[in-house]
Amino acid sequence: MSTPDLNLLLTLDAVLAEGSVARAATRLRLSPSAMSRALARLRETIGDPLLVRAGRGLVPTPRAQELRGQVAQLVQDAQALLRPAEKLDLGQLSQTFTLRTSDGFVENFGPALIARINAEAPDVRLCFIPKLNKDSSLLRDGSVDLETGVVGDATSPEVRTRALFRDRFIGVVRSGHPLSQLTMTPAVYASGKHVLVSRRLHNKGPMADVLKPFGLERDIAITVGGFSAALALARTSDLIATVPERHTGNLRAGMHSFVLPFPTDEITVSMLWHPRMDADPAHRWLRACVWEVCAVNVSQIGTSIPEMQTAGD
Structure with a gap:
């Protein structure tokens, strides 16, 4: 079956609306x-004369009368579909956006984001869900509108990204921890028991490679899936947590934070979304x-921890 010429819908709409071939031609600028x-093509396609002569004028056939309302709506819908999007009216926007983020992102940036959203679009709602992996399928199928995190090898190449900020890892212990009274060196850092943030079994984290040149290895006592859990455990024990500084600013309130005594790579936190959006x-x-x-x-936060010389400087 051949593909129908959809331009004929415009012809049909004009002919049925005007009831005159001449007026329909003027309307369509033909x-x-x-x-x-x-x-002629329209009559052949539909298999009906559509307009027949009655005296000096033309009258619609029963088939034409049957199609008139339906065709007019189809043309209106097509024109609306092809028209540029209207200017966004935030006051009338009523929508729920789902964001996949870490607990640290919600804790640090959530309050300001919610206040901004409420001020500009009161009927918009946010739904934060935890980010348990880097799988992009939830963005692809529309379950998630936007997510934040570090772009990695597991991130789908089709996903669009924009950097939000750069961050660095720091060490954190409870207030009054014995380590907080010592000069920080790689050996001092490695001497305590650590809580590791990792979602993969048998993974020792990025600090393992950094400590190797010093001949040191961390004693991993506990492994958890997120930075908020790591800080919660470190707050009430002698465990040492290693977390991103800016990502965990509010979560570390009241704790002792220190610059790591060795150079580490910065990380870039980005937002990610599917190209269809x-x-x-x-x-x-x-x-x-x-x-x-x-x-x-x-x-506003900047770097909250004073820089210190690392071992070997």
Whole structure:
């Protein structure tokens, strides 16, 4: 079966609305001969004359009367579909966005983001869900609108990203911890018991490679799945937690934080979304809110821990 010429819908709509071939031609800006050819194709496609002569005028056939309302709606819907999106009215926007993030992101940036959203679009709701892996399938199937995290090898190449801020790892212990009274060196850092953040079994974390040149290895006493859990355990024990500084600012309140006594690579925290949402006005507004909230928060926090000389400086 051949593909129908959808342009004929415009011809049909004009002919049925005007009840005149001449007026339909004027409406469509066609010459009389072009309109006659289009009407001939239309009659052949539908298998009905559509308009028949009655005296000096034309009257619609029963088939034409049956199609009139349906065709008009189809044309209106198509025109609306192809029209550029209307300007976003945040006051009327009513939508729930699902964000997949870490607990640390919600703790540090959530309050400011919620305040920003409520001020600009009161009927918008946010749903934060935990990020347990880097699988991009939830973005692909639309279950998640936006997520934050470090872009890695497991991130799908189709996903769009934008950097939010750079971060670095620091050490954290409870207030009054014996280690807080010592000069920090690689040996001092490695001497205590550590809580490791990892979602993979038998993974010793990035600090394992950094300590190797010193001939040191951490004593991993506990492994947890998130930074908030690591800090909660370190707050009430002698465990040492190693966490991103800016990502955990509020979670570390009242604890002793220190710069690691060896150089480590910075990490870049980004937001990620599926390309099909790239041009959506509401989604673009959400991304702008997240980016601006993070930019303001990071500029206000800065680097909260004074720099110190590392071993070997």
